[in-house]
Amino acid sequence: MDATLAMAAYNGLKFAKDSLTTIVQGKVEIDTQTRILAALEKLGTAQDALFQMRDEMFSLQVENQQLKSEAEQNKKRQEKLDQYELVKTTGGAIVHRSKGEPLHYLCPSCINKGQLEILQDNRTMSGTFRCTACAADYPINPRENRPPIRKDYAPYP
Numbered sequence: 001m002d003a004t005l006a007m008a009a010y011n012g013l014k015f016a017k018d019s020l021t022t023i024v025q026g027k028v029e030i031d032t033q034t035r036i037l038a039a040l041e042k043l044g045t046a047q048d049a050l051f052q053m054r055d056e057m058f059s060l061q062v063e064n065q066q067l068k069s070e071a072e073q074n075k076k077r078q079e080k081l082d083q084y085e086l087v088k089t090t091g092g093a094i095v096h097r098s099k100g101e102p103l104h105y106l107c108p109s110c111i112n113k114g115q116l117e118i119l120q121d122n123r124t125m126s127g128t129f130r131c132t133a134c135a136a137d138y139p140i141n142p143r144e145n146r147p148p149i150r151k152d153y154a155p156y157p
């Protein structure tokens with residue numbers, strides 16, 4: 001049963017109630033009038049219940065649509081995540097690494113929040129990569145221990 005059927009039932013009851021009300025306003029015996037009034041009261045109660053059911057059904061349909069949409073998004077995110085594997089990098093970070101080229105890593109913190117964010121190389125001696133979404137740094141590559149650059153160093157004679 002959907003909202004359209006509930007509305008049809010509601011309209012049917014409304015028609016019956018209105019018809020009976022019109023009859024009561026005509027000349028009928030007191031006993032018959034009392035019974036018709038009792039029937040009218042029951043019809044009114046049923047009409048209210050149907051009206052309420054229609055509203056609840058509408059809410060459930062909206063909620064159902066939202067859940068379907070969320071399930072679809074989760075499925076797509078999982079399909080993307082299946083293209084990665086959890087690894088410990090040479091720098092010591094535990095992150096998701098792409099199975100294919102170009103090799104890249106995902107921010108584990110953002111994955112937990114439902115986002116797939118690619119880590120960017122900071123290009124520093126520390127070997128860290130940064131998540132541009134949450135600004136977290138991860139030690140992907142081992143720390144380099146290069147000698148400090150001399151200021152009097154001239155690359156060209």
Ligand SMILES: [Zn+2]
Pocket residue numbers: 107108109110117131132133134135136
């Ligand atoms: Zn992040």
